[in-house]
Amino acid sequence: MxxxxxxxxxxxxxxxxxxxxxxxxxxxxxxxxxxxxxxxxxxxxxxxxxxxxxxxxxxxxxxxxxxxxxxxxxxxxxxxxxxxxxxxxxxxxxxxxxxxxxxxxxxxxxxxxxxxxxxxxxxxxxxxxxxxxxxxxxxxxxxxxxxxxxxxxxxxxxxxxxxxxxxxxxxxxxxxxxxxxxxxxxxxxxxxxxxxxxxxxxxWIGSALLIIGLIPILMGFTLAGSEYGWTSPFIIAMFVIGVIVLMLFIKYERNxxxxxxxxxxxxxxxxxxxxxxxxxxxxxxxxxxxxxxxxxxxxxxxxxxxxxxxxxxxxxxxxxxxxxxxxxxxxxxxxxxxxxxxxxxxxxxxxxxxxxxxxxxxxxxxxxxxxxxxxxxxxxxxxxxxxxxxxxxxxxxxxxxxxxxxxxxxxxxxxxxxxxxxxxxxDTRLSYVLSEKTRKLIGSISELDPQTLLTDHAQQAIAERFIQLGPAGEVMYIELLQAVKVxxxxxxxxxxxxxxxxxxxxxxxxxxxxxxxxxxxxxxxxxxx
Missing domain, CATH: 1.20.1250.20 (MFS general substrate transporter like domains)
Structure with a gap:
């Protein structure tokens, strides 16, 4: 012992x-x-x-x-x-x-x-x-x-x-x-x-205030730019609530x-x-x-x-x-x-x-x-x-x-x-480098992102969908991969x-x-x- x-x-x-x-x-x-x-x-x-x-x-x-x-x-x-x-x-x-x-x-x-x-x-x-x-x-x-x-x-x-x-x-x-x-x-x-x-x-009170204050701020940073815009009311509210609680935390900790x-x-x-x-x-x-x-x-x-x-x-x-x-x-x-x-x-x-x-x-x-x-x-x-x-x-x-x-x-x-x-x-560069013809062809495939490059399975799946688009599909697919890399x-x-x-x-x-x-x-x- x-x-x-x-x-x-x-x-x-x-x-x-x-x-x-x-x-x-x-x-x-x-x-x-x-x-x-x-x-x-x-x-x-x-x-x-x-x-x-x-x-x-x-x-x-x-x-x-x-x-x-x-x-x-x-x-x-x-x-x-x-x-x-x-x-x-x-x-x-x-x-x-x-x-x-x-x-x-x-x-x-x-x-x-x-x-x-x-x-x-x-x-x-x-x-x-x-x-x-x-x-x-x-x-x-x-x-x-x-x-x-x-x-x-x-x-x-x-x-x-x-x-x-x-x-x-x-x-x-x-x-x-x-x-x-x-x-x-x-x-x-x-x-x-x-x-x-x-x-x-x-x-324990200080610990609780710290957690309650940090969670909305960290959630705000995490959700902003993906799920919500940085200036959306939800994100602003998250930041405001977090700051108010953290101010209470600081005041409490001092006393x-x-x-x-x-x-x-x-x-x-x-x-x-x-x-x-x-x-x-x-x-x-x-x-x-x-x-x-x-x-x-x-x-x-x-x-x-x-x-x-x-x-x-x-x-x-x-x-x-x-x-x-x-x-x-x-x-x-x-x-x-x-x-x-x-x-x-x-x-x-x-x-x-x-x-x-x-x-x-x-x-x-x-x-x-x-x-x-x-x-x-x-x-x-x-x-x-x-x-x-x-x-x-x-x-x-x-x-x-x-x-x-x-x-x-x-x-x-x-x-x-x-x-x-x-x-x-x-997203900005992809819309710029793809030809208009290719953009029209891929419009029905789904939203594209870099995961099309990350695994052989993902590449094979999207290649098969391009082939279904016609004779030009293979050329379009090569152009797409290059565009995604760029x-x-x-x-x-x-x-x-x-x-x-x-x-x-x-x-x-x-x-x-x-x-x-x-x-x-x-x-x-x-x-x-």
Whole structure:
């Protein structure tokens, strides 16, 4: 039976087993995402849901973002262990349901359930690293954690592509289940059971206000541009209701002793600047990670397995960037100059992505992904360590969770915006490049979208319908495929243009990031102000 402690700090031999548990958790959680990302084009083609493409990401990120601060706050009081266990179980159940869905709507709901579990799996590992190592040591180990993330991200696309082609995309959701079981065993054996040192009131009212306020805003961003116009009364009402409730949440949090999100955190310049940089970073890279598989498979023409191999080049460079940045921060205790260099690499890669066109080959995409991976790999652990170093150990879970929460909001907001831009860019260019004769012939087929390129089954189905249109059908079909490639390229080009704006803002923001020398073991004295 695990001893009851009054602190989350892990010492002795147990810390290495706890570290291994964190590594396993991060491995399967990140692998799950990369497997899904590679298979998404096939899923979209199979379930006929291109217009709901962004929802697969949004549903997951919405529930993740909402639960992260709650997990973080409670874990500071009751320990990481119970929330690891809860998150792992919910994530596993959600994975099973995802593998059994038959419609896009069912998949979206199941992904939302997965996200509730993922909220714990995202917030707990970083806090657990802080339970084991001081900020100065943490640079090296955060780099190793980044390497594990990178390795899983390399394995994910390859495994996901192979499973999708060999069996069915339904099976990609089951691959995480053995890792869930291993992680559960590690958590139960090696993480301490924490006894609160004082009676703490859980801020359930604040939690409820946060959820009630966020849901309409996130739903508004998700539905705008696809189901409703951005200026429609429904979308405006969603935003207004959400803002009003969040204002009540902020007012309430300022007047209680133990809030779910501590307002005083935002007065710290390192914290507030890192939050802004995290949002800009997630929005800058979102288009690359989310939509590049669509370009690689839909325009270049690679299958899911080869697409995964191309995407893995970013993860290899991510590993290199994480390890290098971790070593530099551990040896120097500094991070500001490194933030400038990392952000500059992200700006460069995003600029290069903008130059891609219908003739771009996969070797070019790989080169651009390597540069992006180096920049992101250096930047992400840097922001985490800078924030952890700025606050006392006793509130580390809250600090980590709040940072992750705000960063997740960036991805949630970016998903529907990028999805709307892709749809608009695709539709606009398609109507322009197709000949009038072809437009008339395809008018009776149905609304066309890039899913006509994503699977052999979809292409065969539309080809058969063109043949029925007469002798010119085959020529028209070839013209259509070329037009769809051109239009998809145009839509994705717009995404990278927007991504470049966020990348440049992120680079500028690094010059406002205060630097504070990373602490050693004195960090655990809790004397930091």
């Amino acid at each position: 695990v001893d009851v402690q009054t602190t989350n700090q892990i010492t002795g031999n147990r810390k290495w087993w706890a570290l291994a548990t964190v590594m396993v958790t991060m491995f399967f959680a990140s692998m799950n995402q990369t497997i899904v990302s590679t298979a998404i084009p096939t899923i979209v083609g199979d379930l006929q849901g291109f217009t709901l493409y962004a929802w697969i990401f949004s549903a997951y990120m919405m529930t993740t973002a909402i639960t992260v601060p709650i997990y973080g706050k409670l874990s500071d009081v009751y320990g990481r262990k119970p929330f690891y266990i809860f998150g792992l179980i919910v994530f596993g159940v959600g994975s099973v349901i995802c593998g059994q869905v038959n419609t896009m709507q069912e998949l979206i709901l199941a992904r939302g359930l997965q996200g509730i579990g993922a909220g714990a799996l995202i917030s707990m590992p970083r806090a657990t690293i802080g339970d084991i190592f001081n900020p100065r040591e943490r640079g090296r180990w955060m780099g190793m954690v980044g390497a594990v993330f990178g390795l899983s991200s390399i394995a994910g696309p390859v495994i996901g592509g192979w499973i999708t082609e060999t069996f069915s995309w339904h099976w990609i959701f089951y691959i995480s289940l053995p890792f869930v079981l291993i992680a559960l065993i590690g958590v139960m054996l090696f993480l301490p059971k924490v006894k609160a040192s004082k009676e703490v009131k859980v801020d 209680i002793s133990d809030p779910i999100i501590t307002p005083v955190l935002f007065k710290n310049r390192i914290f507030s600047t890192s939050l802004i940089l995290g949002i800009l970073l997630s929005m800058a890279m979102f288009g690359s990670v989310m939509f590049l598989p669509l370009f690689i498979q839909g325009v270049i023409g690679l299958n899911p397995t080869d697409s995964g191999l191309v995407m893995s080049s970013m993860m290899i460079s991510f590993i290199v960037g994480s390890v290098i940045s971790g070593q530099i921060m551990t040896r120097t205790g500094k991070y500001r100059l490194l933030s400038h260099i990392s952000a500059a690499a992200i700006v460069l890669s995003t600029s290069l992505f903008m130059t891609m066109d219908i003739n771009t080959g996969y070797p070019t995409v790989i080169k651009y992904l390597i540069i992006l991976g180096l920049g992101v790999g250096c930047m992400m652990p840097l922001l985490n360590i800078a924030v952890q170093n700025a606050f006392p150990y006793r509130i580390m879970g809250t600090v980590n969770a709040t940072q992750q929460f705000v960063s997740s909001l960036g991805g949630v907001i970016a998903a529907p915006i990028f999805g709307s831009i892709l749809n608009w860019g695709f 239009s998809l390229t145009a839509g994705i080009s717009y995404l990278f243009t927007l991504g470049l704006v966020f990348a440049v803002l992120c680079f500028i923001g690094t010059f406002f990031l205060p630097e504070r020398t990373l602490q050693g073991d004195e960090y655990y004295s809790d004397s930091t102000e």
